[in-house]
Amino acid sequence: MLTAASAALVLALATHGQTNAASINAGNHATSATQPFQVQVISQFDTPWALAFLPDGRLLVTEKPGSIYLVTQSGQKQKIGNVPRVAASGQNGLLDIAPAPDFARSSLVYFSYVEPDTGGSRLVLARARLALSSGSANLDDLRVIWRQTPGGGGGQPGGIIAFDPKGDTLFLSVGDRMQPATAQDEKQARGKVLRLNLDGSTPQDNPNAAKGGIDGQTWTTGHRNPYGLAFAPDGKLWLHEMGPKGGDELNLIEKTKNYGWPLVSNGDEYSGAPIPRHSTRPEFAAPLLYWNPVIAPAGLVFYKGAMFPQWNGSALIGGLRVQSLVRVSFDSQGQPDEADRWNLKARIRDVAVAPDGAVWLIEDNNPGKLIRLTPRQ
Incomplete structure (x- = not known):
């Protein structure tokens, strides 16, 4: 339930022509006292960043410094060979990983990383065939299918991969690389959600495909630091992104929309300088849910x-700042609201659901735990 203050905020946004947004603040939702699950630590890794399940129930786990492991549900780890060199520092390094929609036939996996570049680094999307034989595991036929051009910038790379429900195209989140103005530059692959064919080419039915280049690949723009991108059961695409000082966002992603960063935000600059709110610029898409103070969302x-x-x-x-797992529910109109927040006393970097329905988490730490959640007995 929203507090009276939150309800007033929703009404205020609506009167400015904005999509209704639920605001979560310290008074709205206390940490859920009773956890409906039991927690089992399965294994540990060096700063794990992403996990994904293969059809047979084994996991792929990436480590930010530059390793990928094939992991059984009992915790047996096998390091995968032929992983490219990454630029690992701060928020950058080896990032997301996702089996292809037809993995059972093709054995292809897609992964993102930040690679070294002259004078800095750049975000890369690659795919390779996961070759398993005689106790070995390697990435074969590796191909870079998209490369951020120009390179450079700081952290906030994004790099989250989501396949559309039909398995025909993929979406890639790209952060602003700590260069906020580039999120509004249509020629810069920063602060965007891109839609690509599975080979990295531009789908001809993209909104601006005829323009080519970044214009042709762009699905939405005006994002800051997007570390969660996933399709809901109804086929809608959702993204969360970290705000500055306040204003973490959960956004419904709809093609051609501009989400406003850095021109608007529900947070402020780290210096304390104010940023205009979404309610002042109705031409920008407002988040349907945002957090003050921040949770630092990661994984979706x-x-x-x-x-x-x-x-x-x-x-x-996952909540990095709040060291929690957060559950967001949706009402009959599709409006999201935080339903539960379970304090796990660990910076949760990514979340995945196993074929049997167990929930798996990784901790952003070194060593960082691989955790399995099952119903409390």
Whole structure:
């Protein structure tokens, strides 16, 4: 339930022509006292960044310094060879990983990373065939299918991969690389969500495909630091991104929309300088849910499974700052609201759902835990 203050905020946004937004602040949602799950630590890694399940139930886990592991659900780890060199510092390094929609046939995996570049670094999207034989695991036929051009910039790379429900195209989140103005530059691959064919080319039905280049690949713009991108069961695409000092966002992603960064935000500059709110610029798409103070969201998955049927359709989000797992539910109109926040005393970097419905998490730390959540007995 929203507090009276939050309800007033929603009304104020609506009167400015904005999409209604629920605001989560310290008074709205206390940490859920009773955890409906038991926590099992399965293994540990060096600063793990992403995890993804293969059809047979094994996991792929990336480490930010530059390693990928094939992991069984009992915790046995096998390091995968032929991983390219990455530029690992700060927020940059080896990032997301996702099996292709047809992995059972093709054995292809897609992964993102920040590579060294003259004078800096750049975000890269690559794909390769996961070759398993005689106890070895390697990335074969590796191909870079997209490369951020020009390179340079700081952290906030984004790099989250989401395949459309039909498996025909993919979406890639690209952060502003700590160069805020570039999020509004249509010629810069920063602060954008891109839509690509599975080979990295531009889909001809993209809104601006005829323009080519970054214009042709861009689906939405005006994003800051997007570390969560996933399709809901109804086929809608959702993205969360970290705000500056306040204003973490959960956005419904709709083609051609501009989400406003850095011209508007529900947070302020780290210096304390104010940033105009979404309510002042109705031409920009406003978040449907935002957090003050921040949770530092990382990882996003929509739950579907038998172990926690009460969560079906909910979004599960890792919280770095709040060291929690956050569950977001949706009402009959599709409006999101925070339903639960479970304090795990760990910076949760990514969330995934196993074929059996268990929820798996990784901790942003070194060593960082691989955790399995199952219903409390």
